[in-house]
Each structure stands twice: as C-alpha cells, then as structure tokens.
Amino acid sequence: QIRVFTSDVCLLHAPTYEFHSGAENHYHESPDRLTAIAKWLESRPEKRFVLSKDIVDHGMTPIQKIHKPDFLEYLQTIYDEWVQEGGHPHGVAPATVPHQRLARLGKGKPQTAAAKSGEYCFDLSAVIMKETWRASYESAQVTLTAAGELKRLADQLQGQNTTTDHPPAVYALCRPPGHHAQTDLCGGYCFLNNVAIATQWLIDQPQKDGRPSRVAIVDVDFHHGNGTQEIFYSVKNPLYTSLHSEKGYPFFTGSKEEQGEGEGLGFNINVPLPKSTNNDEYMAALQKVIDDHVRPSAPDYVIVSLGVDTFQEDPIAGFQMTSDAYPRIGAAIRSIGVPTLFVQEGGYCVEKIGQNVGGVLEGFGG
Ligand code: SP5
Ligand code: ZN
Incomplete structure (x- = not known):
C-alpha cells in the first residue's frame, strides 16, 4: 500500500487561459489533472492506494525557510x-x-x-488569481504532511531494527506544482517550491544520532527544476539531480556545467537529454544518475519531483516515452532502497496522467 495525501483546496487555483507561442490556449496546469490522478488511483484493485485528505497545517515557518x-x-x-x-x-x-x-x-x-x-515572476504562466495563494499554501502543506508521514514510517521501521528491501513511500498529490519556483520568483505554473520546502523540513528532522537528515532529490519532470537548483545551489545537502529536455523550457538553466558552488559544488547534477529520448535511453540515464550520484550520497530520504510530462503524448512537452516507462522509473527509484517521497510536478496529458503517475508508484511497489 502507498499512502497518498491530497486536498480539494488545491483545485481552487484555476486560470482559464495561458499563452503558447503567443497564442491563447487553455491553461494546461488544470485542476482536472489532480482529479484524474485521484480517480485512477482510487480505481485500482485491492485498495493499493490509500487516499487521505487529512492535511496537517505546518504553518508558515517551513515556507519562510525557502522563500523571501x-x-x-x-x-x-x-x-x-x-x-x-x-x-x-x-x-x-x-x-x-x-x-x-x-x-x-x-x-x-x-x-x-x-x-x-x-x-516576482519570470514568465507569463504563473497567473495569480484570487485563490492562488490558498491553493499554493495548501499544495505545500499537502507535501509537508506527506513528508511527515514518511518520516513516521521511516522511524517506525528503524525502531523495529529490521532490514527491508521494501522502503516506505508516500505520494503528495498536489498542485500547483513547485520545481520552477525560485526563492522570490514564480513561473512555469509554480508559486511555492513544494519539494524544496519538504526537503528542508526533512533535513531539519535529525536522525537518531542527532545529525541532520540527508536528502537526495531526483527530478524526473521533462523540464529543468530551475527553482530547486537555485535554492540549494550552494549547499551539499540536499543533492539535486535532474533529467530534462536539453533545449526545452525554461531554456536558460539545466546545463551539465551547472554543478553547484562553494560547498555545494558537485551536488547539483543536470542531465540534459534530447527530445528523441525513448524509454530505454531514459532508463539508462536515470540508472546512471542513481548509481553515480544518488546512492553514493547515502541519503536518508529520496524526494522525487514527479513530472510525467516526459510522455510522448504530452501536449506541451514530451520525450518519445510510452506508458511502459513509468513502472520502470518507479522500480529504479525503489532500488535505491531508501524511504521515498513522491511529489507531483508536471504532466499535461490528462487522459493518461493517472496511468503514468500510478505506474511510477506501482513500479515502486507498496
Ligand atoms: C511544472 C511544469 O511542468 N511546468 C512547465 C511549464 C512549461 N511552460 C511553457 C511551455 C511552453 C511549451 N511550448 C508549447 C508548444 C505547444 N505546441
Ligand atoms: Zn514540467
């Protein structure tokens, strides 16, 4: 079983249009995405996913640690x-x-x-409406609640002193997404950087020996997470890793040469991939990031920026990847063997978003 946290408040942010290549288009980052994922997860046999709307309000403090x-x-x-x-x-x-x-x-x-x-923005896509703050705040709180649950499950496992090849996973089914949001910039449909907020919160939860927890972020969204990169660019905890389109949005970040600075040097790993990338090529790149960087960093937690806009049918993005790729991504992440928080980022093919997100989670296994 995989625990899922979500909230109807996340549905309140709902702009009706955005511009693409200068043309008016419907707003791709729509509330339907979240509803479609929830519906797919709930339709699975044997109650494989347990959805909870009990969101714990962690207040402004964890958000203030990330944003100005x-x-x-x-x-x-x-x-x-x-x-x-x-x-x-x-x-x-x-x-x-x-x-x-x-x-x-x-x-x-x-x-x-x-x-x-x-x-306070770097593009036209982060439209602020009346309820945008409420929805964004809730999106961060859904993520923090999921992080809290993951910590509880991880602590429980440690207390039993048993080894397991079956690390716990929790999924934050939230929107608006977060990985493009920088310390004081919104953009790319993102306002608050949910993954960064939960990452810092988990780092600040000490391990049994009193040291801060170590976090490794794996960003599998099609787009580079410029926000998460900026926020953690000069620290060595967390490790930030991202696989993304080499020529796609946000265009100005995401090159291999961006490796972090100061004590963070070597802890920012960008893997730009061509638009032609297929399932096997993607999996080879992901496995290499895991083997060369994620596992050697010995994380206590893995946080996945879970975008499924790598899908070939995605209307605004997409590699040449089919739905078969997603369970493989989940299985590769599980092979790290560490408690894992999945946080929803992009993915705009509403028809298949449930299957693709659910595929990653089922590939990880409950
Ligand atoms: C969280 C996330 O996935 N944000 C992505 C924001 C991307 N916004 C700009 C996409 C522009 C793509 N150009 C559209 C071409 C349609 N044929
Ligand atoms: Zn994306």
Whole structure:
C-alpha cells in the first residue's frame, strides 16, 4: 500500500487561459489533472492506494525557510491590489519584467501592482488569481504532511531494527506544482517550491544520532527544476539531480556545467537529454544518475519531483516515452532502497496522467 495525501483546496487555483507561442490556449496546469490522478488511483484493485485528505497545517515557518518574505507577502496580497488598479480579473500577469539589461539602467523599486507583477515572476504562466495563494499554501502543506508521514514510517521501521528491501513511500498529490519556483520568483505554473520546502523540513528532522537528515532529490519532470537548483545551489545537502529536455523550457538553466558552488559544488547534477529520448535511453540515464550520484550520497530520504510530462503524448512537452516507462522509473527509484517521497510536478496529458503517475508508484511497489 502507498499512502497518498491530497486536498480539494488545491483545485481552487484555476486560470482559464495561458499563452503558447503567443497564442491563447487553455491553461494546461488544470485542476482536472489532480482529479484524474485521484480517480485512477482510487480505481485500482485491492485498495493499493490509500487516499487521505487529512492535511496537517505546518504553518508558515517551513515556507519562510525557502522563500523571501517580500515574495510571500506579494503572493498573498497582489491579486486585490491588481484588480483595484484596473488589472484584468482573470489574474496577475506581468507588464514588464526587470530583464537584467533593463534593471541595470535604473534603481527604481516597483511601486504599483503592474510593476510588482514583473518583479516576482519570470514568465507569463504563473497567473495569480484570487485563490492562488490558498491553493499554493495548501499544495505545500499537502507535501509537508506527506513528508511527515514518511518520516513516521521511516522511524517506525528503524525502531523495529529490521532490514527491508521494501522502503516506505508516500505520494503528495498536489498542485500547483513547485520545481520552477525560485526563492522570490514564480513561473512555469509554480508559486511555492513544494519539494524544496519538504526537503528542508526533512533535513531539519535529525536522525537518531542527532545529525541532520540527508536528502537526495531526483527530478524526473521533462523540464529543468530551475527553482530547486537555485535554492540549494550552494549547499551539499540536499543533492539535486535532474533529467530534462536539453533545449526545452525554461531554456536558460539545466546545463551539465551547472554543478553547484562553494560547498555545494558537485551536488547539483543536470542531465540534459534530447527530445528523441525513448524509454530505454531514459532508463539508462536515470540508472546512471542513481548509481553515480544518488546512492553514493547515502541519503536518508529520496524526494522525487514527479513530472510525467516526459510522455510522448504530452501536449506541451514530451520525450518519445510510452506508458511502459513509468513502472520502470518507479522500480529504479525503489532500488535505491531508501524511504521515498513522491511529489507531483508536471504532466499535461490528462487522459493518461493517472496511468503514468500510478505506474511510477506501482513500479515502486507498496
Ligand atoms: C511544472 C511544469 O511542468 N511546468 C512547465 C511549464 C512549461 N511552460 C511553457 C511551455 C511552453 C511549451 N511550448 C508549447 C508548444 C505547444 N505546441
Ligand atoms: Zn514540467
């Protein structure tokens, strides 16, 4: 059995449109994604998945450890300010962004909602609506609740002093996703970096001998997790590893050369892959990351940024990968042999998202 945490509050963030290549399109990061995954998991035989909506409120402290105070204030207050200022009620979208070649010309601090809208985002996709803060806060709390449950299960296992080839796993079925959100920037459908928040929370839970827990992040979303990379770039705990499209969004990050800095040097591992990547090629790359980096880092916990937008039928992304790949990804992660937290990131083929996410979880085994 795999425990799943989710919440209906995550459904409240629901922009109706976004721009793709300059054209108006429906908002791909929709509440239907979450509903479709829940429905698929609940339809499995033998109650393989246990869904819980009992979310523990961990408060603002774990979020404040990752994101800057002015950014958190912005996310909570900007919508009302925006509408009062005459902004379109659909949601906050930037007028200008302080591109580095613009920002260096001036010293002005953003005063109006229109100005702030650019200060705190790096693209047009992170539309802030009335309920966006509530949904994002809940998304982080779902992830923290799942992390808490994983810690409980891991502690229980340790207490029994038995070895097992069957590490516990917990899945946070949440949205909006998080891995593009930087310390004070939203973008890529992300507002709060759920994985980063849960990672730091788990690190701060000491092991029995009193040392901080060691975490390894495996980001299997099609897109590079620029947010998670930035947040942990100069620390050695966690290890951040990512497999992603070499030429895709977010375009400016994700190269092999980005390896961390200071004591974090060597603890940021990017594996860019071509769009043509198929199941076998992907699995070879994932296995290499696990063998060369994840297992040698001796983690107490593995956290998976679980995007299934690597799927060949994904409407905005996708390698040449079929649904058969996902149980293999789950099995490879299980072979690390460590308690694992799965956190939902991208995946936009709503028709197959349940099967693909569920495939990873079933491949890990309950
Ligand atoms: C969490 C996550 O997966 N965020 C991804 C955000 C990607 N947004 C931009 C995608 C642009 C792709 N171009 C669309 C081409 C459609 N034919
Ligand atoms: Zn993605």
